[in-house]
Amino acid sequence: MDHLDQLENKSVHILREAYANLKNLCMLWSIGKDSTVLLWLARKAFFGHVPIPLVHIDTSFKIPEMIEYRDRLAMQWKLTMIYGQNEEALLNKITFPDGAIDRIQCCRVLKTQALTNTLSGKAKRYKLNLSNGQYEVDKNTEPFTGVIVGVRADEEGSRSKERYFSARDQENLWDIGDQPPEFWNQFKTDFPPGTHVRVHPLLDWTELNIWEYIERENIPTVSLYYNNGQSKRYRSLGCYPCTFPIDSEAANVTDIIEELKSGRLKNVAERSGRAQDKDDGGSLETLRKEGYM
Amino acid sequence: MREQMNIVIVGHVDHGKSTIIGRLLADTGSLPEGKLEQIKTMCELNSKPFEYAFLLDALKDERSQGITIDSARVFFKTKKRDYIIIDAPGHIEFLKNMVSGAARAEAALLVIDAKEGVQENSRRHGYFLSMLGIKQVAVVVNKMDLVGYDKTVYDNIVGEYRAFLNNIDLKPVCFIPSSGKDGESIAFLNGNMPWYKGSSVLQVLDDFTKEVSDVSKPFRMPVQDVYKFTKMNDQRRIVVGTIESGQIQTGDELIFLPSGKKTKIKSIEVFNEPVKYSAKAGQAVGFTLEEQIYVTRGEIAAKVVEEKPHIAKRFRTNLFWLSKNPLVKDKNYILKLGTAKINVKLEEIIKVVNASDLSVSTDSTAVQRHEVAECILSLNKPIAFDKSELIAITGRYVIIDNYQISGGGKILEALDDKLSWVRDRVNIRNLKWEKSILSDTQRAEKYNQKSRLILITGPKGSGKKELAKELESRLFKDGKIVYFLGIGNLLYGVDADIKKNSDHKEEHLRRLAEVAHILLDAGIILIVTAIELNQYELEIIKTTVNYDKIETIWTGEDLTTDISYDLRVPGIMDLDESVNMIVCMLQNKGVIFSPW
Structure with missing residues (x-):
């Protein structure tokens, strides 16, 4: 086995652990190369199927090719495709491109807040209808308690400290100094109600x-x-x-x-x-x- | 494709781990363009002397405290291979983070400050490396510049630390005298220590050997899941898991433990790969089985022709504890081994070892945070495992307390429990069992029923036999294949050799259960009566007959034993109602179908 095989096998193992242990699981798909590799690994893990809904946070400022590509693959691979956004901020033009706030604030509003509310079910979720290719409001508003994310440890400093399974509290907060131990391929799959787990199958990839x-x-x-x-x-x-x-x-x-x-x-x-x-x-x-x- | 290796760097706080890594990165030209200059400028702005360690302090709260909190990963490469260097925190408070970091590594650098000498965490980290199963360890005696590159200082530290490692059965690859600050013996030898003829840290890294998954050991695969994506129009039933040791090919006969179910591998399933007929350790695989046996997550798949895992409810173990709440007796914990998850209790503490000075105490009542202990653990159900010295991965486990991984350990040996004598026989029976071509499912479809043992028990005179016979007639009339067997029917035949000896009640029950096992395999609904069974006696039967095929009925008003039954009926007081209740339960559980 070469190094890519090792990475692939480990990631598949982690995806299967997440699927076996976590209820209300979803996978974030940013349309970028990393989360697309993650999606591909899910197809490997589940033999061509993707039994986990994919969630995309659409800031509405994404490059148009990205959205076309997302919907094309979703139809082709029969994905349970969901997107969510901060509709209030977009409506009231509280964004950086509209000149209302700075870049960091904008990320906070259009990405972090949109994500938090889409995961919790507070914001509307739009689900792709595979029979007609149209997005419809998803009736399911149950919070997602397991979120698979394609972050890599080599991206930047804070990501290099992540666990494969990382617990977040109700406010989505991450306590870096006091993370639970993780060893011997045993992950944190037990957690009290109200918290959720982020799963990072690509942590070791560069x-x-x-x-x-x-x-x-x-x-x-x-x-x-x-x-x-x-x-x-x-x-x-x-x-x-x-x-x-x-x-x-x-x-x-x-x-x-x-x-x-x-x-x-x-x-x-x-x-x-x-x-x-x-x-x-x-x-x-x-x-x-x-x-x- | 370039080779890659994970290395962890451990040691007492402030002994210079981060400096060594910073120096390694700088001297091998592995830093991103401008990074070194950026940090140097930052230091100037804050009027702080530049340190190579700053290169690593990627996180803001670490920068302000000046110590490493969590294991950070640093990527760097040599001509030979790519490395991920895991910088583990040296502060005792963050031992759990050191463990998380070290557990990902294939080899370790353990750093000792030449001036301060061997400290508490130098020893503790050494001990934990050995507990975690990291075999390649090089010891770096750092800050030699502070002791004038004196060979005597170095030799004393080497002597002292080698003796310590010897006590915990860890043989270091080598010792290296170095100075992170001066860059001595890091990427190359600068000549400050003409007496040192060994290798630089960089050379030692390249000399570490790559671990290979063990294909020569017996096959082990903890079952992660069984997939059936019928909704997506896929009829395959795929058993998945990661092979931890050994290898398989299609046609191999597997046994799943602890259930003891056997069948052959029909196909190895893949996605976007050419057809595959074999798989080996390290691979996350999936396969279909020739027979549709019921396999669940938590079992371990082994090969019938190879050495099998142990199956037991108790074992002796070496464990370490990381949680603030101590490990105590009489408390329920959860143990995770492979994919199995099971309730566990601490039965006995044999000894507690202080990981920093190896002092032993034999009268501890609890295992405290950061301690290592030899213990006996007792599970509430048997699981399959190996001795860790034979197969490391299926011989180790973690313990969950209050949702958190709180400790981990290696199994030294399986221990007997009250039911081991029954289980040992059942294991051999399962292994030697000659299977019919017909499957359970085929029989169930043909007979329109699932096989079940209906065990009726209760006090004398509560109407067990009357009820059993009524129930038999009723099911028979409904077209079921049903048979009543009174326990007395065995006494003069099957039990002829032991019938006079009253000490043999347990063996009587085991034999009854063996007969039941055969009849259940034939697809029958079997009704058995026995007087006042207690929980232990029921366990004997449940160990022999598949426990999910038994329904226990208690008759009569008074519960006179500690048994936990599935259904309680009036018995002699109201036989018709009792029969109705049982039939209703069988319908609810899908053993028989409700009439139209």
């Missing part, structure tokens, strides 16, 4: 591993990751007002792997194109403690 796996498994990804002739591509996907493409000639997965391994990206941080990280002092810790993914 950005390079993700691309190597995408290449090996031939996983469909959004075209925004590749240079389409303008010598630019997105390295990390987010909202268009805050995410910028990097200069790159990489036009396909193989080029990207080469670029990461030995090319000009070797020593440049992955989220260098994300403006909100810089506003948070180079660490996402403040946002993550409040429930940001």
Whole structure:
């Protein structure tokens, strides 16, 4: 078994543990490469099926290709696809692009709050009807108590401290200093009512591993990751007002792997194109403690 | 594909772990562009002397306290392979975080401050590495610059610490004298210690060997789940789990323990991969079975032709405790081993070892946080496991207290309990059982009933036999295949060799249960009467006959034993009502179908 096999087997094991132990489980799908690999691993774990609903937090500022790609795969792979958003903030234009708040505030409102309320069922959930391709209000408003997330330890400081199974309290808060121990592949699957668990099957993967796996498994990804002739591509996907493409000639997965391994990206941080990280002092810790993914 | 290895760095607080990693990153050119300059500038702005350790303090609350709280992962690479260095906290308060970090590692660097010498957590961390099963440990005697690179200081520490490790059966790979601050013996030897002819930390990392999953040991796979995605139009019934040791191929005969159910592997299932006929340790797999036996999460799959796991309710173990609430007797905990989850109690503390000085106490009444102890644990149901020295993964467990993982341990040996004598026979019987081609399901469909043992018990004169015969007639009239067996019917035949000896009541019951087992396998509904069974006697029967195939009925007004029954009926007081109640229960449980 090579290193990718080891990563794959461990992640599949974790997904199956989550599915066997946690009720009201969902998986966050940001449409980016990491959570798409996670989705693919779920298809591996469950032999082509995805018995877990996928949740996307739509800030309404996502690059349009991302939404097209999401719905295309959801129909093709017969996913239970749900999206949620902060409708109040969008209606009242309390966003960074509208000039009302700063970037960090905007992440807090359109991502963290939207996520918290979509998970708890307080906000409306829109579910894709696989027979007509339309989104309808989901009648199920039960809180999700297990949330599978595609974070990787190598992304930035606070993520390197995560457990595979990480408990969050009612307010979604994360107490980094006092996390329960986790060893011998035994995870925290017991928790008191009112709390929920985040599951991180990709914790040990690096950005390079993700691309190597995408290449090996031939996983469909959004075209925004590749240079389409303008010598630019997105390295990390987010909202268009805050995410910028990097200069790159990489036009396909193989080029990207080469670029990461030995090319000009070797020593440049992955989220260098994300403006909100810089506003948070180079660490996402403040946002993550409040429930940001 | 490049090889990757997880390394943990442990040791007493402030002995220089973070500095060593920072130096390793800087001297191997592994830092992101501008990172070093950024931290140096930050130090200048705050008028703090620059330290390599700052490179690691990614989290704000760690920066302010100046100590590592949780294990952070640092990625770095050499020509040979990629590393994840797990920086474990050295403060005693965060031992559980050190354990979480160390448990992910294949090898460890243990750091000791040359000036301070061997400290409490130098020893405690060494002990915990050995408990966690980490075999490759290199000891770094750091801050040699503070003792003038003196060989005598180094030799004394080596001597003292080697003796300690010897006591806990841990053989270090090597000792390295170093200075993180000066970069001595980190990425290379700078010549400050001409007397040291060994390797640098970097070289030692590359010399660690990669652990390989053990395919030569007996096959073990804790069952994670059984999938049937019929709603998604998939008829496969797939047993899934991660193979912890050994290997399998299609056609291999498996036994699931503790239930003892056997069948062969029909196919190995995959997604987006070519057809597969075999699988081995380390792989998360799924397979279908030739026969639709009822297998559940928590059982361990083993091969019929290989050494089997133990099945027991008690075992002797070495464990460590991490929770603020001590491990005490007479309290219910949950034990997780493989995928099994089961209630457990602390039965006896043999000895408690202080992990920092190895002092032993034999009169402890509880195991406190950060202590290591040899104990006997007692489970409320038998589970399958291995001795940890044979197969590490299926020989270790964690204990949950109040929703939290609070401790873990390694099993030294299985111990007997009151029912071991029955279980041992049943295990051999299951293993040697010659199976028919016909399955339980086929019989159930043909006979229109599920096989069941209806055990009627109660005081003398409460109408057990009368009820049994009435019930037999009723079910027979309804077209069921049913048979009444009074326990006395066995005495002069099956039990002829032991009938006169009254000490043999337990063996009588075991034999009764064996006969019942055969009749149930034939698909029959069997009605048995026995006088005033107690819980232990019922357990003998339940150990012999599959416990989910038994319904226990108590007759009469007074409950005279400690038995926990499924249904209580009036018995002789009202036979018709008693029969109706039993028939109703069988219908509710789907043993027989309600009339249209």
